[in-house]
Amino acid sequence: MNGISDAAETIDGDALLSVMETAAIAAGRAIMEIYAAGFEVLLKDDNSPVTQADKAAEAVILAALRKATPDIPIVAEEEVSEGQAPAHLGSRFYLVDPLDGTREFVGRNGDFTVNIALIDHGIPVLGVVYAPVRGLLFSGGPGGAREVMVDAQGLPSAHRIITARDRPPQLIAVASRSHRTPETDDYLAGFDIAECVSVxxxxxxxxxxxxxADIYPRFGPTMEWDTAAGDAVLRAAGGGTWTPEGRLLTYGRRMQPDSREFENPFFIARGRWSPAQS
Structure with missing residues (x-):
């Protein structure tokens, strides 16, 4: 992977992706300790759930990123919920969701992840998604995307390169387990769907x-830290994420008249095929 260039500095993408992977695995270890011991569920101001695991994982990630790259701002879910969003982002910043899928965490179904992404000029250029229950880590950058098995001691073991696929005649769709909407079903009705997987x-x-899978439509509210890391992995694998109007999804939305800070518009993620092929 080449360095990530910027007018002010150049970052070694391989080295930074390694930092992000290590931070995600360490955060996953903190989450699993709390998962095993039991936890209290609280509600934030927006009525979304939060646990000690969210905060413990975020502390691990923030410490690692600030040590490695102290000059890059970090937009982290729990800090933002406490009013601690960076005043200025510049062209490059991190988006961090320390425990994506808190409802899945509370429900103990294993479908929760640690998400870390680096955004450069609105584009997710590096991303790490770690599912600690599954022992699976996904990472992506300019050099491509890969899936890494992580053993019980939190050490990376086997890995393989992953790529999105071209559009097949019949699509496999994925949809939110906790937030599926009628608009999602209406959208998918316009395609030949062989199967719809909830995760x-x-x-x-x-x-x-x-x-x-081939398509993931989301016609409901999401925040940028929910999607940036997974979007980075998908783009590295040859896919992409677009708005319903066909524009690539970008990051760093602030002071928008029609949404909250860092709230995504509706979007459709696809494998290796564009809106023009819909």
Missing amino acids: GSSLKFCLLARGE
């Missing part, structure tokens, strides 16, 4: 990146 968290993007 939680950013694992939906990873199924597309693996070539095991």
Whole structure:
């Protein structure tokens, strides 16, 4: 992978992706300790659930990223919920969701992930998604996307390159387990769908990146930290994420008149095929 260039500095993408992977695995270890011991579920101001695991994992990630790249701002879900969003982002910043799929965590179904992404000029250029219950880590950058097995000691073991697939005659769709909407069903009705798989968290993007699914429409609210890491992995695997109007999804939305800070518009993630092929 080449360095990521910027007018102010150049970052070694391989080295930074390694930092992100290590941070995600360490955060997953903190999550699993709390998962095993038991936890209290609280509600944030927006009535979404939060646990000690969200905060413990975020602390691990923030410490690692700030040590490695102290000058790159970090937009992290729990800090933002406490009013600690960076005042200025610049062209490059991180998006961090320390525990994506808190409802899945509370429900103990294993479909939760740790998400870390680097955004450069609105584009997710590096991303790591770690599913600690499954022992699976997905990472992506300019050099491509890969899936890594992580053993019980938290050490990476076997890995393989993953790629999204071209559009087949019949599509496999993925949809949110906790947030599926009638608009999603209406949209999918316009395609020849062989199967629709429900899965939680950013694992939906990873199924597309693996070539095991073809389309993931989301017609409901999401935040940028929910999607950036999975989107980075998918793009590295040859897929992409677009708005319903056919524009590539970008990141760093602030002070929008029609949404909250860092809230995504509706989107459709696809494998290795574009809106023009719909």
